Amino acid sequence: MKVIYxxxxxxxxxxxxxxxxxVASLGSPIMYLGVLGFGLGPIFQKAGxxxxxxxxxxxxxxxxxxxxxxxxxxxxxxxRQFGFLKETLVAPVPRLFIxxxxxxxxxxxxxxxxxxxxxxxxxxxxRPISFAVVPLAILxxxxxxxxxxxxxxxxxxxxxxxxxxxxxxxxxxxxxxxLSGALYPLSNLPTVxxxxxxxxxxxxxVDGVRxxxxxxxxxxxxxxxxxxxxxxxxxxxxxxxxxxxIEI
Amino acid sequence: MIRVDNLVKRFGxxxxxxxxxxxxxxxxxxxxxxxxxxxxxxxIKMLTTxxxxxxxxxxxDGLDPTVNRDEVRKRFGVVFQDPSLDQDLTAWENxxxxxxxxxxxRKERHERATTLLxxxxxxxxxxxxxxxxxxxxxxxxxxxxxxxxxxxxxxxxEPTLGLDPQSRNQMWTHVKSLNQTDNVTVFLTTHYxxxxxxxxxxxxxxxxxxxxxxxxxxxxKEQTNTESLEEAFLALTGTTIRxxxxxxxxxxxxxxxxxxx
Numbered sequence: 001m002k003v004i005y006x007x008x009x010x011x012x013x014x015x016x017x018x019x020x021x022x023v024a025s026l027g028s029p030i031m032y033l034g035v036l037g038f039g040l041g042p043i044f045q046k047a048g049x050x051x052x053x054x055x056x057x058x059x060x061x062x063x064x065x066x067x068x069x070x071x072x073x074x075x076x077x078x079x080r081q082f083g084f085l086k087e088t089l090v091a092p093v094p095r096l097f098i099x100x101x102x103x104x105x106x107x108x109x110x111x112x113x114x115x116x117x118x119x120x121x122x123x124x125x126x127r128p129i130s131f132a133v134v135p136l137a138i139l140x141x142x143x144x145x146x147x148x149x150x151x152x153x154x155x156x157x158x159x160x161x162x163x164x165x166x167x168x169x170x171x172x173x174x175x176x177x178x179l180s181g182a183l184y185p186l187s188n189l190p191t192v193x194x195x196x197x198x199x200x201x202x203x204x205x206v207d208g209v210r211x212x213x214x215x216x217x218x219x220x221x222x223x224x225x226x227x228x229x230x231x232x233x234x235x236x237x238x239x240x241x242x243x244x245x246i247e248i
Numbered sequence: 249m250i251r252v253d254n255l256v257k258r259f260g261x262x263x264x265x266x267x268x269x270x271x272x273x274x275x276x277x278x279x280x281x282x283x284x285x286x287x288x289x290x291x292i293k294m295l296t297t298x299x300x301x302x303x304x305x306x307x308x309d310g311l312d313p314t315v316n317r318d319e320v321r322k323r324f325g326v327v328f329q330d331p332s333l334d335q336d337l338t339a340w341e342n343x344x345x346x347x348x349x350x351x352x353x354r355k356e357r358h359e360r361a362t363t364l365l366x367x368x369x370x371x372x373x374x375x376x377x378x379x380x381x382x383x384x385x386x387x388x389x390x391x392x393x394x395x396x397x398x399x400x401x402x403x404x405x406e407p408t409l410g411l412d413p414q415s416r417n418q419m420w421t422h423v424k425s426l427n428q429t430d431n432v433t434v435f436l437t438t439h440y441x442x443x444x445x446x447x448x449x450x451x452x453x454x455x456x457x458x459x460x461x462x463x464x465x466x467x468x469k470e471q472t473n474t475e476s477l478e479e480a481f482l483a484l485t486g487t488t489i490r491x492x493x494x495x496x497x498x499x500x501x502x503x504x505x506x507x508x509x
Contacts, residue, residue, distance in 0.1 A: 006348045014336045017377075082501070084334040087393075090296050091349035092321040248298050 003093045004101040010084075011072070011105025015112070022116075029064045029117050033057070033124060036183065049185065057118075057126040058137075058210035059182025062144055065114040066180075066202055069145040070173055072106025073152015073239075077159050080248060089246065099243040103153055103236070107145035114141045128213040136221075140208035143228040147201050148176075150232065153239035157246050175200075182206045186218045201231045249274045249401060249433045250295065255304035257290050264290040266457035267304070272450075274400075277427055277434040279448035281441070281481060283490045287457040288437040289329060292405050295435070296326050309400055322350065325394030326403040330501070331386060335379040339370055339389050342378060343396055350397040357396075364392040368422060384415030391419070395426065402426075404436040408443060416440070420447050441478040451477070455485040 015022070037053045037060075044052035079085035088098045115138070128134065155168055179193075180202035189197065197203050208224035211217035219227075250272040257265040265287040272278045280288050293299040295306060297313045297320060306313050313320040333342050340361065347357030365371040368388040378386060387407055394402055404423070408416040424447055427434055438444055444451055445465050452462040461468055461484050465477050472483040 002348055006345050010334065010337065010341075010345060013341075014334070017336055082330050082332075084332055086328055086330070086332040087346070088349060090298060090321055090326055091346075092318040092351070093349055247300070248293065 003097045004104065007088070007098060007101025008105040008108065011102065012108055015109040022113075025068060025113060026064075026116060026120070028067075029060050030120060032063065032183075033060050033117075033121065037124065053121075053124060053126055054214060055185070055210075055216075056183055057121040057124075058213050059180070059206050060121065061114050061117050061137075061141065062180065062182055062202060062206040062209055063177050064117045065110045065141050065144045065205075066148050066177060067173065068113045069106055069110035069147075069149040070152045072109060073103070073149050073154070074156045074159075074165065074168065076102070076153060076156030076243075077162065077165070080156075080246060086248060089248065095244045095246075096240050099153060099240050103146065103149045103239065106149040106152070107142065110145040110149065111138065111141050114145075129215050133212050136212040137209050140205060140212055140224070140228070143208070143225065143232060144202065144205035147205070147228060147232045147235055150235035150239040154235060154242050157239070157242035176202050179203070180206050181218070201228065204228050249276070249309060250278075250435065251305075251307040252291070252295075253305045253307075255291065255294065255306065256302045257287075257294060257299065258302045263457050265294070265301075268454065268457070268459045269304075270452055270459060270462055272433060272435060274433055275427070275431045276449045277424070277436070277447055279444040279451045280435070280437045280454060281439075281444055281451060282437075282454035283485055285490055286454045286485075288454060289405055291454075292326070292403050292435070292437065296324060296403060297321060322397065323399055324401040324403060325397065325399035327387070327390045327394050327405065327407050329405040329409070331390070333378045333386060333390060333393070336377060338375050338377055339365065339381075340374040342389065343393055346393050346396050352397060360396055360398070361392075364395060367426075368392045382415075384411050384419070387411060387415070387419060388422070391423065395432070398430070399432065401433045401435060404434065406437055406439065408438060408440060416443065423447065441476070441481055445477045453481060453484050460484050 033056070037056055041052040044055065049055065076085060080089070089095070128137070159165070179196050179200040181197055182202070186194070186197055186203070204219060204224040204227040207218045208221060208228065211221050211224065252271070253269050255265055255268045256263065268287070268291065280291065282288050290299065294301050295308060295313060297317050300314060308320050309323050311320050311323070343361040343365070344357065347361065352360070362371070365374050368391065370385060370389055370392065373381070373385070378389065381389065391404070391407065408419060411419070420443060423434060426432055436448070448465070450462065450464055451468060453460050453468070461471065463471065468477065468480045469475065472480040474480045474483055
């Protein structure tokens with residue numbers, strides 16, 4: 001327990017100390033929010049869907065959590081050769097604890113990032129149905145964070161070098177974001193796209209956050225939560241297994 | 249303290265370690281020398297439970313690192329070739345995490361960290377972030393960390409690479425004094441012959457994964473009929489330069505160097 005805690009604390013401390021990184025990582029969500037939110041707003045309104053900002057803000061929160069948690073996992077690749085990870089791998093503790101500490105730390109940082117974006121959305125004009133639903137939204141952010149931190153861990157433990165990184169970014173992280181329904185409604189999509197959005201775990205995360213904050217839902221909160229928990233269990237097991245196989 | 253018997257490690261076609269056997273006594277300082285790619289680091293990785301040998305047997309303090317993994321891990325400290333400190337944490341925090349990972353009680357952890365930081369002349373900088381440290385200070389901190397849980401064996405894989413002569417000299421003085429006071433067995437690799445000559449009780453020379461000679465510095469000189477350890481080394485391993493093909497770790501090392509500036 002103590003081992004998991006101290007490794008979790010390490011991730012959080014590192015995050016809180018890197019002010020520039022915090023600001024930098026908020027850049028792209030703010031851009032999406034500003035450019036798309038206000039740029040596409042009028043069309044969305046004309047199509048009779050109401051406020052686009054209100055619709056996409058939960059999506060941008062989901063995206064922030066996705067990027068930040070996925071990277072914390074993939075950073076393993078770097079960390080195991082030149083960083084602190086090597087030190088933990090020769091310590092007399094089960095690798096599972098190390099993986100848990102790292103994953104939970106990365107997830108916590110992602111939730112903080114998501115909350116910062118929530119505040120920015122609020123300043124931009126986004127209004128949740130009430131503030132009492134914020135804890136529920138945080139729960140869904142936590143689920144997204146754990147799913148993708150674990151996914152990142154699977155990738156980070158499996159890749160051999162940095163060359164695979166661009167590939168992962170282009171063919172995995174960006175599609176996960178664009179297919180999640182963060183930017184467009186899921187109803188009336190072409191069949192292929194509809195199918196792809198349904199196999200993307202982030203879809204359920206974004207739907208969960210959106211339902212919690214705005215009351216508009218596609219799958220319903222229970223279905224969202226069940227899918228995310230199931231995916232989290234699968235990915236955490238896979239992550240733990242891959243992590244235990246790391247040889248340096 | 250350490251026994252290596254017919255150790256072999258293959259990576260696909262490549263045989264990195266080819267049937268090596270040697271023994272290291274308790275309290276001894278042993279240096280493993282060899283050209284690039286000779287198998288020094290691979291041997292250390294197997295002894296420190298990071299790699300599984302292809303065949304052969306290993307023993308550290310009477311235990312098998314491939315079987316009693318955690319027990320063996322408690323008994324050694326290691327400083328890797330690549331830095332493994334957390335640069336965004338302070339010196340004290342780095343030691344603190346190490347202590348927790350090794351299950352040390354709080355009081356013992358703090359006492360030991362204080363002693364070692366003072367010994368390695370880092371006490372005044374204990375609350376500074378590691379990224380503000382010089383190369384020599386980082387190395388000293390890594391050694392202090394490796395010794396925190398009072399291991400019986402200390403592995404040092406090219407610990408003085410990139411350090412100036414002053415830092416190297418100071419580092420070896422510390423290591424040598426700890427070896428004498430605490431009776432820690434030291435297993436080191438280096439490219440600097442003068443270091444091995446100065447600190448090591450016995451020296452093993454590996455080339456192409458094989459152990460080509462073992463003995464004290466004077467024994468090696470006698471055996472090859474040479475004046476200095478450097479000459480003995482060249483006589484044993486030849487003068488051809490080893491051009492290793494760059495592997496993925498090398499590529500990443502280059503990128504890391506670029507980013508650290």
